Amino acid sequence: MNVEIKNVNKFYGYQKVLDDVSFEVKPGEILGFLGPNGAGKTTTMKIITGFIGLDSGDVIVNGKSVKSGETKSSIGYLPENNPLYLDMPVVDYLKFSAKLQGVKKENIENKVREMIKLTGLNREKHKLIGELSKGYRQRVGLAQALIHDPDILILDEPTTGLDPNQIIEIRELIKKLGKEKTVILSTHILPEVEATCDRILIINKGKIVANGTSKDLRQQAEGSNILKLKLIIPDNELVIEKLKSLPSVEDISVVDGETGRFEIKSHKGLRSNREIFDICAKNNWPIDEMITIETKLEDVFRNLTMN
């Protein structure tokens, strides 16, 4: 099941919150949706799930427009803040969700049991949702989104507020689900995006500013190669002079005032590793550490969203 967003514009009053947003999610893809707060991630998701309308453009879910109202049964949605009925027991809530999603009566019991097993809620299933901790509530939210076996999952910040263990568990679950389903997930946590997503979309102030795999984005980014170097030398002065004179080196700085610790920035598109090795060997400066720092996704994000 694929999702196509075509030239969507959305206004809240006079404020344009989505500006000609277009992208596509292919079947079986996990798309990471990134952006600063207020950029339009949640708005986009609310439009895809049919909760709010769009002002122009269209969203096509597996051939049908969201405007037709027929797309909702193919989508499982976990909204931001995971709203739940706190005074309902877990099992009752899942049954309720299943019924509303049109799961056939005969299948409901089984489906609920399946979901409880999948999300690890067995011990909590008779508790009221209000009695559960945040991590378990998140699992209930996921269970509700999956119970009708939708082809498309839309998860708005699914790991917010979870502890590191729970985050890993949810990520594994999402990766597993992503093998068969189309998943759009939004998050602020950049490592999470790299760990779980096939492709990344960055939105800023209502506009899409990046669309590609994390490798694509890094290559597009303006970062230069940075090298962390540690040499066993008596003194910095001579070394700095010599290293700076290397053709590929743009700049060199001393780290923490330590002798022998440097950060070397190469000119755009160049790598200095070999040259540095050669000159250190020639001058007998033992290399204790040489680490290439990859352009971080954080920097890509920052460059694209700070203006």
Added chain:
Amino acid sequence: MDSVLTISKKELAGFFDSLSGYIVLIAFLGFTGFFTWLYGSDIFIRKQVDLLVFFSIAKWTLFFFIPAITMKLISEERNTGTLELLLTKPVSESQLVLGKFFAAFFLVAIALALTIVYYISISYLGKVDHGAIISGYFGLLLFSAAYIGIGLFASSISKNQIVAFLLALFIGIFFQIIFDILAGSVTGFTGKIFDFLSLSGHFDSISRGVWDTRDIIYFISICVLGIELAKENLVFRK
């Protein structure tokens, strides 16, 4: 329509899980019973074997309790964000509002059913006009439907339950009293309009056993209007 039923059941169960259902029932029966049997122009003082006292008291107790039942129905869903989840499922705004309507209506019906005790009691006291009493209960049901409609509309406007409660009362007061007063002080065509809009006119005739389609239309129109407006409020957010 399955969705309507699913939502109604959940809402009704919610009334009783959270105890609000029990509290409303007890308070309603308490007040109504007190004024019907023990105080003021009660049945024993009037010495007439009918439930007119009950019907006129219920008119006021329901007037206060129905907004209390309806106030949370939509505003809480908005508040907690569960509205978003509901409406992204294959459930329409109409089904949602109708589901809640029926849950509230059923709760009121239970409250009224519990007053059958009154009916049984007076039948021991003398000869009862059964038709009039049944008609009166029917009138109360229509009355309730209208006020639930108003209550739902009020709940759909605000996220704040207290605002929803007060707004429902505010709108209700017009039907309950104000149109009556205006009808009394104005003559001619305008007077006739207020006459028609005033609730007591329609209610009293039904509770006496006099059935006029205009009265039924009156209550059902208010009910439907309330439900429609509530639904529109939900659709509008798109």
